[in-house]
Amino acid sequence: MDTYDLITRNAAEVVTEEELRALADAPDGKRVYVGYEPSGVLHLGHLLTANMLIDLQDVGFEVVILLADVHAYLNDKGTFDEIQATAEVMQEQFLAYGLDPERTEFVFGSTYQLDEDYLLDLHEMARSTTLNRAQRAMAEIQGGETAKVSHVVYPLMQALDIEYLDLDLAVGGLDQRKVHMLAREELPNVGYESRPAIHTPILADLTTGVGKMSSSTGVTISMEDDAEALEEKVNSAYCPPTRDPDPTDDGEERKNPVLELFQYHVFPRFESVVVERPEEYGGDLTYEDYESLADDLDSGELHPADAKGTLASYLDELIAPGRERLQELRD
């Protein structure tokens, strides 16, 4: 697989392809980042972008992880001390998950976001950005909450971070799309260059296949789930024996979340996937890539129940190191 195909294999969107191809042609030393609001326990959403970072790291990019303590503070996630303590725990989990400790730079936002030059740039950007625009950029992140002034400052800071961290590329979930678009438009207005971005998809809700998997509602798989919890959660997942589930009666689009997890979480991290199956159902199956597994589920060759059991055990293997690290930190 060539560099470009590898780093975009799980992308929902690349902005823009031309700009990213240029980076892919000479990736050594290029800097890419994802910013995360500190969270005590990583969930699959975090790991999805982490997978992309691992790929980028493998092809030569320098990976920067922004532990966005100031952003979390603006988003009312606790006291500054609490947020920073949480950020430390988060960093440990990323390392346990598989990011190279030698080549991953963790940066606390507060180490530069409170500097005078940053703040003056922020204010300059505030002058050139309309309230409407900033609010729309924040809508996905903010959820149903009433907009506060902090909420419109937040995306402006994300835009500036891309400059101040000296990045060549931004990665984020599709929920970050409007923020990145705002950054691309506003950075030039304050004298900086805009950068390309890659967005991961937002995976579907596990139990319904509709909408997005959310940590606030529904079932979320996280770093602290043990094998038993994973089995339970995966087993309760919506999984019709098809790649393209029918829409709901209300016409909402539906995905097969079990397949999504194979595609975005399992295959990127394993060379091959072995489905252990009793002789009665045809014996073991081995897959080298996602497509063949999805085809088999679609054709009926692979039964959803077998797919689920397999998925749970691979997820367990992915999560185990982080889970153990979390446990150590809590002792």
Add this chain to the structure above:
RNA sequence: CCGCCCUUAGCUCAGACUGGUAGAGCAGUCGACUGUAGAUCGACUUGUCCCCCGUUCAAAUCGGGGAGGGCGGACCA
């Protein structure tokens, strides 16, 4: 600073006028059926009714005070 509206189950809300200690939808849980889940049946669970004080035999409901949230007014006129 002034005015109006809102606060009841995890969520969206009804109930308040005409006091009798609470309901619906959705969600959730459990069975049945499927070698998974869903769908479909069948059963079930859920509450400091925002807080305090008062009136009353009795307050989610009436009166007073307070908290949180939302919206509007102000100048131009």
